[in-house]
Amino acid sequence: MSGTAVLIIGAGPTGLVLALWLSKLGVSVRIIDKASGPGTTSRALAVQARTLELYNQLDLATTVVERGHQVPAANLWVKGQQAAHLSLEQIGSGQTPYPFIEIFPQDEHERLLIERLQAFDVQVQWQTELLELNQGDQQVNARLRLADGSEQDCSAVYLAGCDGARSAVRKALGIGFPGGTYQQVFFVADVQASGPAINGELHVDLDEADFLAVFPLAGSGRVRLIGTVRDERAQHPEDLRFEDISTRAIEHMKLQVEQVNWFSTYRVHHRVAQQFRRHRAFLLGDAAHVHSPAGGQGMNTGIGDAINLAWKIASVLHGKAGDELLESYEIERKAFAERLVATTDQVFNFVTADGRLANLLRTRLAPVLLSRLTALGKARSFLFRTVSQIGLNYRLMPLSFGSAGHVHGGDRMPWVHDLEGDNFVPLANPCWQVQVYGLASKELVGWCAARHIPLQVFAWSPTHEAAGLARNAVYLLRPDSYVALAEASSSTAALERYFTERSLRPC
Incomplete structure (x- = not known):
């Protein structure tokens, strides 16, 4: 019997990105795939801007741009x-x-992700197949067939099904598609x-x-x-x-x-899929949603699933959040997948x-x-x-609250850069952080310091106003760089309430 924190089924871009982000956040992973090795054909092609922004958290964006x-x-x-x-x-x-x-063709993309994963001493286990799984209160138990034909039991705290449209994980969980x-x-x-x-x-x-x-x-x-x-x-x-x-x-x-x-x-x-989560097992990428290739959204959406789930699992495993945080994965990503399928349907039907x-x-x-x-x-x-x-955006969802200027909780933080700085540079660190445009109160500085939350203060400029930001407002950012809380005042009461009501600890 072998154990790991997260067992990932499927080593396409979604599974590889999930393994990378979890490894970056200090979570042990095991990633398997029934294929004999990485893909050799350029299936998905487009790497969207939002994916590149998030790739900065693993220093991937520059390499993708250079090679693509x-x-x-x-x-x-x-x-x-x-x-x-x-x-x-x-x-x-x-x-x-x-x-x-x-x-940036998918085969080259996958090779890059595998190369970066090896830096965390994680190897994809090829020719390894999920045979069955069952769930207990504290873990998931999976039966695997290894490359040599032998079978092995593997236990994990969580299991992630990233195994494509014909997902064995989804079928084993009995989730409709x-x-x-x-x-x-x-x-x-x-x-x-x-x-x-x-x-x-x-x-x-x-x-x-x-x-x-x-x-x-x-x-x-x-x-x-x-x-x-x-x-x-x-x-x-x-x-x-x-x-x-x-x-x-x-x-x-x-x-x-x-x-x-x-x-x-x-x-x-x-x-x-009717559900993106069942107990300790999750569905991501094509295992959870498939749609027309219109607009080059498929692979990027799977990568978005992976990054959304990774920081949440890491928070729970590190004792910084309760299990209820994981409920937000399905709420946020399923809503987006349903909108995406409807939109790409319309484009696809028009073109064909x-x-x-x-x-x-x-x-x-x-x-x-x-x-x-x-x-x-x-x-x-x-x-x-x-x-x-x-x-x-994830507006009006459990982890999103407030508004300041034109920015709401759940929004992607607008990119602003001028001679004074670039507000995306600090986002390379996948952690909770606070940004203020203008002046930060002494109370806020002390509150962030006491909780080891990075505080970034940018001198107010017309660029910030043009981006829809509010002067002296407090913007709390999640580890995946989406706005969790937008608070027009500089009071720390809203910050304290945000974490308390959601049973979250930022550090």
Whole structure:
């Protein structure tokens, strides 16, 4: 019998990030995966700005940006002609340190995470499969099949199911996964190619015949193709090869495919688990929610699940919180997953809909409308905030309280930087902390010092006012850098009440 604090099932990005954050916070982990090794294909591509912001807590963001590719523009094609050119450069300017669309293929992403995990002396145990699990009052007991075929019992305080859409953990827990499957069959291929669309930008063909998107990858001529299979060949997608798919959209974009490095077909599902937690077991990532790839949200949402759960588990295990803190994981992340599925459904249905009206809207109206919207500052800002996940908030949820200026409890802290400093620099430390813009009272300074809570005081400036912050207000930030409490006064009573009512200890 072997024991650990958290047993993680699944070593994709979600499981690896959970293992990293827990290790950073001093929690012992064991991470297993039934695969023979890490992925070798670039499945998920986009790493959103909010993920990069959070990656600063493990010094990952700079490496991801350096190894990835920033997409400068998106192009819409209709009937073999470029119908719209949408500039994406600095689309999130002033909102985040990462105001761009970042492409970093999942296989390279996973290798980086595994490399960083090894620095904590944690190795992924490949070819290790969950056979069954049962839960007691104090622990979870799992039966595992190891790489050599033998079986082993493993106990853990908590178990995290990060094992994908066909999650063995979810099935063992008996949790439903309602939703459905879109009728369209998609293909995905990583290729070496040439032509006008191989210019480091994103290209999308909106013709009636086929849907095709060309995503740039780092390296000369490397791109990811994602397209639809619409005719009778969709009846048996498992038998398809790249040579079998329609070339109409590829020819419309004047693509010359020189080498196919990887090809696969798949159907898109939209499902959200009925529960994200059952006793001491949790569901994260695709095990908890799957949806269309519209907007590049899937992997980033799973990573968000992991970071949200990691600091909460660590707090409970270190005696700084009661079990009720863990209840907030499902409340916060399930609400977001349900909104995300609904939103991506709408986008997906628009892009893939058949019929004369749908084709007219997609090929005539969409290029004109999107060109005009992306030229407008407010529209660009809204689009970026939505896709980048910096607009995600936990307002009106148990860990969120108060408001000061335009900032509410549950919000992501607005990024502000000027000659006096950058308020995101202290957020690299995953701990409770307080920020004040203006002057901090002696009472507040003493209160924070007595509880070993870092206090950051920024001299008031017009930049802070423009960001919606209130002068001299108190902003209490959670370890995952979301605003827990926004208090307009400098009194410490609200801080004391916040921790007492939630049975939390900051240190």
